[in-house]
Structure formats: C-alpha cells, structure tokens
Amino acid sequence: MKRGKGMKYVGDSRVSAEKTSTTPKDYSEYPGRTVAFWPNFLLTEWLAGSVFLVGFLTLVLTHPSPLEGMADPTTAGYIPLPDWYFLFLYELLKYKYAGGDYVLLGVVVIPGLAFGALLLAPFLDNGPGRRPSQRPIATSMMLLALIATIWLTYDSASAVDWEARAEANKPIPPSEVEIDTSDPGYEVYKNSCASCHGDNLTDGAAGPPLIGIDYTADEIAKISVEGIGNMPAGVFDGTDEELEQLAEFIFTINEENKEE
Amino acid sequence: MLQKMYDWIDERIDITPIWRDIADHEVPEHVNPAHHFSAFVYCFGGLTFFVVVIQILSGMFLTMYYVPDIENAWKSVYYLQTQVAHGQIVRGMHHWGASVVIVMLLLHTLRVFFQGAYKKPRELNWMVGVLLFFVMLGLGFTGYLLPWDNKAYFATEVGLNIAGQVPLIGDWLITLLGGHPEIIGAQTLTRFFAIHVFFLPAALFALLAVHFILIRRQGISGPL
Numbered sequence: 001m002k003r004g005k006g007m008k009y010v011g012d013s014r015v016s017a018e019k020t021s022t023t024p025k026d027y028s029e030y031p032g033r034t035v036a037f038w039p040n041f042l043l044t045e046w047l048a049g050s051v052f053l054v055g056f057l058t059l060v061l062t063h064p065s066p067l068e069g070m071a072d073p074t075t076a077g078y079i080p081l082p083d084w085y086f087l088f089l090y091e092l093l094k095y096k097y098a099g100g101d102y103v104l105l106g107v108v109v110i111p112g113l114a115f116g117a118l119l120l121a122p123f124l125d126n127g128p129g130r131r132p133s134q135r136p137i138a139t140s141m142m143l144l145a146l147i148a149t150i151w152l153t154y155d156s157a158s159a160v161d162w163e164a165r166a167e168a169n170k171p172i173p174p175s176e177v178e179i180d181t182s183d184p185g186y187e188v189y190k191n192s193c194a195s196c197h198g199d200n201l202t203d204g205a206a207g208p209p210l211i212g213i214d215y216t217a218d219e220i221a222k223i224s225v226e227g228i229g230n231m232p233a234g235v236f237d238g239t240d241e242e243l244e245q246l247a248e249f250i251f252t253i254n255e256e257n258k259e260e
Numbered sequence: 261m262l263q264k265m266y267d268w269i270d271e272r273i274d275i276t277p278i279w280r281d282i283a284d285h286e287v288p289e290h291v292n293p294a295h296h297f298s299a300f301v302y303c304f305g306g307l308t309f310f311v312v313v314i315q316i317l318s319g320m321f322l323t324m325y326y327v328p329d330i331e332n333a334w335k336s337v338y339y340l341q342t343q344v345a346h347g348q349i350v351r352g353m354h355h356w357g358a359s360v361v362i363v364m365l366l367l368h369t370l371r372v373f374f375q376g377a378y379k380k381p382r383e384l385n386w387m388v389g390v391l392l393f394f395v396m397l398g399l400g401f402t403g404y405l406l407p408w409d410n411k412a413y414f415a416t417e418v419g420l421n422i423a424g425q426v427p428l429i430g431d432w433l434i435t436l437l438g439g440h441p442e443i444i445g446a447q448t449l450t451r452f453f454a455i456h457v458f459f460l461p462a463a464l465f466a467l468l469a470v471h472f473i474l475i476r477r478q479g480i481s482g483p484l
Contacts, residue, residue, distance in 0.1 A: 075414075
C-alpha cells in the first residue's frame with residue numbers, strides 16, 4: 001500500500017522491525033485478515049460508538065441526575081456517603097482491623113499495597129507467559145481483589161435505603177416567600193405540624209418540606225387530619241376553625257411560592 | 261478544490277506523515293469484532309475514551325452556568341437542572357458519564373490484565389494507564405463536591421478526614437486539597453473546582469497523549 005506524497009516511509013510509524021527486543025511482531029506476521037484502519041475499521045468503531053451512545057443517552061434520559069438540598073453543615077444526623085466507586089474503600093474502614101486503632105492499615109497500608117501492586121503489575125508478574133493459566137498467582141490475586149472490591153461495594157450499598165435518602169433530602173427550591181408568623185394559621189401550624197415539618201415549613205425531623213407541594217386547601221385539611229404516607233392520622237387536634245386557618249395558611253404560602 | 265488546499269498545506273508543512281501516523285495503519289484480525297465477535301473486549305479502551313470526550317464536552321457546557329462559590333454553586337446547579345433548556349440532560353450526561361467511565365475503565369483494565377498485554381514491551385503503557393485510573397478517581401472525588409448539596413458536602417468531609425489520617429503529610433494534604441485544615445467551605449469549593457477543571461484535566465490530557473502515542477508505537481499486543 002503506497003500512499004502519501006512521495007515521502008520515504010516504510011510501513012507505519014511503529015518502532016522499526018529490527019529492534020525485536022522492544023517491538024512486537026508486525027501485524028502482517030499475524031495469521032488472518034488485516035483491515036485498513038481508515039476507513040474500514042473506523043466505520044465499525046463508529047457503529048459500535050453509536051450503539052453505545054444510544055444506550056448511554058437512554059440511561060441519561062430515564063434517570064435524571066440527582067441533586068439534594070443545598071449543603072448545610074448544621075444538618076443533624078446526615079449519614080455521609082461517597083460516590084459508589086469509593087464505597088469499597090469507605091466500607092473497608094469499618095472493619096475492626098482496618099479502622100479505629102488500626103486505621104493506618106485501612107487508609108495507607110491496604111490501599112497502598114493494592115494500588116501499588118496494580119501499578120507495578122508488569123514487574124511483579126514478569127514471566128514470559130501471557131495466558132491467565134500460565135500465571136496463576138497474578139490471576140488469582142486479581143480475582144481475589146476483584147471479589148473483595150465487589151463484596152465491599154455490595155455490603156456498603158445494600159445497607160443504604162436509597163429511595164428514603166432521596167426522599168428525605170429533596171432539593172428545596174430557593175424561595176423568597178416570607179412566612180407570615182402573625183397569621184392565625186401559623187399559630188396552629190406551630191402547635192400541630194412544626195415538630196415534624198420544621199418552623200419554616202422547609203425541613204424538620206420527620207416530615208418533608210411543605211413548600212412546593214401541589215394540593216388544594218381542602219386536600220391539605222384532609223391530610224392534616226387523616227395523614228398520608230408515613231404521616232399518621234390524628235396529628236392535628238383542634239377545632240374545625242383552626243383546621244381551616246391552617247389549610248388556608250399552607251395553601252397561600254404555596255400559591256405565593258408558585259408566583260415567584 | 262479540497263485536494264488543492266491539501267497539497268498547498270502539505271507542500272509547506274508536510275502533513276502526510278502526521279496523517280499516516282494517526283490513521284494509516286492496519287488492524288489485525290484478532291482485535292476485529294467483525295471477524296471474531298469475542299474481540300469486542302478490545303472496544304473497552306476506545307469506549308472509555310469516547311466517554312471521556314463526552315465528559316469533556318458536557319463539562320465545558322456545565323461551566324457556562326456553574327458558579328464555584330458556596331452561595332451560588334447549588335443555586336446555579338438547581339437553575340441549570342430546572343430552568344435551562346436541556347440543562348437536565350447535559351448535567352445528566354456528566355453525572356452518569358462519571359460512573360460509566362469508571363465502569364469502562366475497569367473493564368479495559370481487566371481485559372489488559374487477564375490477557376497479560378502489559379508484559380514486555382508494554383510495561384510503561386500499563387503504568388500510564390494505571391495513573392490515568394488514579395486521575396479519573398481524582399476527578400470523580402473533586403467533581404462530587406461541586407454541586408454543593410448535602411451529600412457532596414458530607415462525603416467530602418469524610419474524604420478529607422480520611423486523607424488527614426495519612427501519617428506525616430495528613431494535615432498538609434487536607435490544607436492542600438481543602439484550603440484550610442478544619443473548615444470545609446468557600447476555599448474548599450474553589451480548590452476542588454480548580455483541581456477538577458484545570459489541574460486534573462491537564463494531567464489527563466498529557467497521560468492520554470502518552471497512552472495513545474505508545475499504542476501507536478508499539479501496536480496492539482498479539483493474539484494469546
């Protein structure tokens with residue numbers, strides 16, 4: 001195959017075939033059919049890439065990227081969790097001999113040995129054989145590390161209730177809505193609801209935020225009495241007039257929030 | 261016309277050899293899924309690079325809206341997710357791409373490992389590849405903080421505490437990464453942003469260039 005504009009290049013740009021000590025065989029020495037990279041093989045690669053992209057975009061479109069509430073260092077009882085590919089390191093530190101007094105083992109020694117061995121694998125496993133069966137130590141070490149990593153990740157992730165976490169940490173829209181604490185409904189709210197939903201209707205120990213909900217005043221009154229989801233019935237104990245004030249108060253705040 | 265333009269440039273800077281270096285080579289049968297379907301394992305590296313390109317492009321668009329400041333970081337991400345046309349999709353690509361790239365990287369590493377493709381003469385390229393893996397984990401760690409939501413904040417707090425456990429250099433490491441030995445705040449966010457957007461991508465590009473040049477020089481390892 002002779003291309004180019006008369007430049008003297010022999011073969012492609014790989015290290016010349018004479019230095020066999022550092023150079024692999026030329027492809028032409030391999031048995032079977034070779035294909036030109038351009039354009040034949042690139043087309044195959046492009047097709048594979050397109051299929052991959054369709055799958056990837058399907059994932060993106062069906063799973064909106066998560067966002068929790070704005071960082072608040074004073075949030076009490078928040079259980080921190082790293083991204084999934086760090087879970088195995090995180091879980092490792094929970095073991096008795098990798099955490100606590102032995103934390104050096106878990107933080108430095110074990111990851112250091114594992115990643116150091118990975119980095120230096122070609123020098124640790126320097127025999128001539130390439131097949132996995134010809135290098136049982138390297139193969140079994142890698143399988144062991146792989147199983148350990150998968151197990152640690154699984155162990156860590158299976159203990160987490162992901163849906164409850166997402167539910168409890170929903171992003172609250174930045175809101176400029178003023179809560180009118182002189183409203184008679186606020187007084188009722190404070191007595192019956194604030195212990196779970198917080199003083200500002202935005203967060204609390206047990207309940208979700210009440211700003212950004214989509215209910216009518218009647219529905220809010222009904223939920224206050226009968227409960228919904230995890231909320232038990234009967235948390236509201238007051239007169240019908242107070243119930244009306246409460247429902248109207250929460251409804252109005254949501255209406256104002258929508259307008260902003 | 262195109263040929264004339266090509267000739268004009270080629271006459272002056274001799275680009276044909278560059279072009280040949282990049283694209284004019286043969287692909288052996290044993291790595292070609294068209295001949296042996298099991299050769300799809302050789303696609304993992306290329307697909308990893310493909311996801312990296314997605315990450316770079318989506319990340320570039322994210323910085324058009326993102327504000328690395330503790331008052332506005334979360335709000336800018338929220339705005340991007342809810343108000344900006346297709347912002348949800350662009351952030352989704354960056355968010356899920358960060359996970360997919362780790363998966364592809366792992367598959368590529370396992371392919372190379374179990375085929376023993378890192379053996380002489382390819383030791384150096386294996387080490388460059390492992391360094392790329394570390395850079396990618398660093399990008400994942402620093403990028404996790406940037407949305408500045410609760411999970412980002414508390415995960416970073418734990419991460420920096422773990423870094424602080426390292427003997428001798430622990431405190432120094434926290435200050436280097438977080439900007440302050442105790443407080444995770446404005447300085448931490450700007451440092452993580454700088455590391456995520458400038459320092460680590462620079463390392464990534466340099467290592468990727470070496471990775472690819474070495475592949476072209478050494479070729480793909482032969483069949484087992």
